[in-house]
Amino acid sequence: MADSPTTKKQATRKKGVKKRSAKSPATKKSGRVRRSEVVAVIDIGAISIRMAVAEIHAGGAVRQLDSLIQPVELGRDSFNQRFLTRGTIEKSVEILRRYRRTLLEYGIESTDRVRVVATSAVREASNRLAFIDRVYVATGLDVEVMDEAEVNRITFMGVMPHLHSAAFEDPRKIVVVEMGGGSTELLVIRGGNVLHSESFRLGALRLQETLRGSRATASARRGLLESHIKRTLMRMADQVRVDGPIHLVALGGDMRFAGHCLLPDWDGVSLTRLDTADLRAFADKVLRMDEDQIVKQYGASFLDAQTLGPALLTYSLLTERFSLDEVYLCEANLRDGLLRDMASGGDWTSEFRDQTIRSARALGRRFDYDESYANSVAELSRRLFTELADEHKLSQRFEVLLYVASLLHEIGLFINVQSNHKHAFYIIRNSELFGLSKSEKNLVGLIARYYRRAFPQPSHEVYRNLNRDDRVAVAKAAALLRLAIALNDTRSGRIREIRCLREEKRLVIVVPDVEDVSLERLAMQKASGLFQEIFGVPVLLRTTSTR
Known part of the structure; x- marks a missing residue:
């Protein structure tokens, strides 16, 4: 379909997926699925709008069918001027209209089977209500602006199955960090218990915007980024309260991208180790390149190239802060957590x-x-x-x-x-x-x-x-x-x-x-x-x- 959104990096639509009739699934509106149904989640972030389509089975199992992404500059508007411009709003609306057409291919006509969330970029915009209303009028989609606590809850739901399957043999604290375009989420877990959760206003796009218009050398630009990052990392370290060795689990698209570049055999599903020396070397290399070079050499989308350097520098400095020789990579993301939440019928597990x-x-x-x-x-x-x-x-x-x-x-x-x-x-x-x-x-x-x-x-x-x-x-x-x-x-x-x-x-x-x-x-x-x-x-x- 000509207007079906994808990107170069994004996994293409899975072939052979049977489109389903809108009448086939039978569910209770606010309960668990009685038999399989196809649902979707849409994540309106700082640099992109992403959608995942999945089949949820009666036992709560989730099988992802499709994943789409389109760039949008919500964060650039919101973080710089606290206001979403008319052009950005209308671009977002057009993307969501395309997504609605895609959903019809899967038999998803009712918005009851679609959950749409927005994070920091929309949350911080002074005209967020105008954005939400415009989306509803144009598409019928009801946008839920998630606060930090809800993001942490959904992150927890997305990552915990991976932590359970990894079965860490020692009782170390597990520090889960996910850096997005506008914020960084922190979960500190020990023995399956969450000791602390917090959201920090440290995002890859937010960092990149601090350098906009700067004519400084690459070395000076890196110094500016490090000074911003280290201030937040000090606060994060205070909350982690390191009292022994820890495991660091890194989420986020930038770390997934680095993982696939550095670990070509990674299946992208299981939790995997990455040597921090390799991560730091890769971050150093990326920071010396401009966006066009990143796109050309690594096959990244321009969207990924914008935030890759600041994000990898942040994770690299985090591993140094905690004196780690390795970091764990995980494919879990906000959409995974949202789908699991839908599979539970919205009930708290x-x-x-x-x-x-x-x-x-x-x-x-x-x-x-x-x-x-x-x-x-x-x-x-x-x-x-x-x-x-x-x-x-x-x-x-x-x-x-x-x-x-x-x-x-x-x-x-x-x-x-x-x-x-x-x-x-x-x-x-x-x-x-x-x-x-x-x-x-x-x-x-x-x-x-x-x-x-x-x-x-x-x-x-x-x-x-x-x-x-x-x-x-x-x-x-x-x-x-x-x-x-x-x-x-x-x-x-x-x-x-x-x-x-x-x-x-x-x-x-x-x-x-x-x-x-x-x-x-x-x-x-x-x-x-x-x-x-x-x-x-x-x-x-x-x-x-x-x-």
Whole structure:
């Protein structure tokens, strides 16, 4: 097809892939795939718009069918003037229109089977809403501007299968770094647990733009790049907290390109080692070349040639910073993670939920919280959430948000007893919680903020600015948290098992194996007001021995 976008470097469309009827797949809109279906993800980045088309099978397996890329200068506009020009917007729209035509070849007519995301270039543009609206009007595609936390979550989903398959034999920290056009993502992992995640405003295109118009020699230009890079690498090293040998896993198109140049036998799928001496020599060579020379000698696209030198210099300096003899290369990318997310139906996997909860516990320890008490309340919240699923009808995502809020609802005590619920809200909103976006941290903070005192009010600005669904969800989750706290009023953790029953016009919480619940019953009378206001029924606490 004449207007099907590809590049010289990009893998061409796979031959023999059968185009599918739009009527053949059967899925639930927000659930797991019931049988195979073809879906697509589109990544609007700083220097290109990329699309991956894949077949997702009922068991969650993903088979990529097609991969396309087209250059666009969103980052150049955004990083230099914080504004996307009309010409750049219209070029992006035209690319997305072509992609829509390609999707029709695969039987993808509904936008429900396409996820479109934008990263730092669109996120930092002052007219990002105009960009999103223009794309929607022209193509029907709904662009999701991902914040740093969501990018880290998707990166985690994309890279973890590769780390599991590599089965590192020693307990070293694994440092995963992905440099894009506008930002660099960092994940620090040990034993499968994420110790730290962060996004830094260090990107290959952003670095290249610092040299635009410079007439300095190649040596002087390299010196300028190094000074910019090393400032960020110092901050990254502080977060890695090197306490022994580490494994460095490098993601990103520039490192994949270097890997294929230096390791011609690499299958491009498995995790592979690259000697850092070879990487540094290659980076030195590329930095002495101009873009035309890179294109001619290595067969790179002009798009790749623009960012290759700054990116390879960054990874090279990173290996020096950590005194590494080797670096691991991985083909995982943002689109892989997005496809895996779609394969799970958008549900948070148990592995991801565990990572988020570990992050919350780490935050609680920083603020000297009562961990035993917090764990008891969180477990009771989870049981209430499960027992009352037919009542609250909240998604499984809110089970995690409620659990995290339950763990952290008292961290405001570190600042002051008075108004500690408000302090907890502030701490949660402004802290790093792995995998939770800014909006999700707002929800967690609000649930914790309403664990005591006033009910949610329109006069509370952050609550007022939520959409209706989120306002209702916060109120429901806060009501469940108040019940969980009442059940642990003695702070002994003696109540662990509960059952919830509907009797006439009241909710009965049955507590087995505990004879005297008089203290908890008094606490429940005070704490159940929000639940009654939201759900319209009073709450009664009963033991199995009560008649």
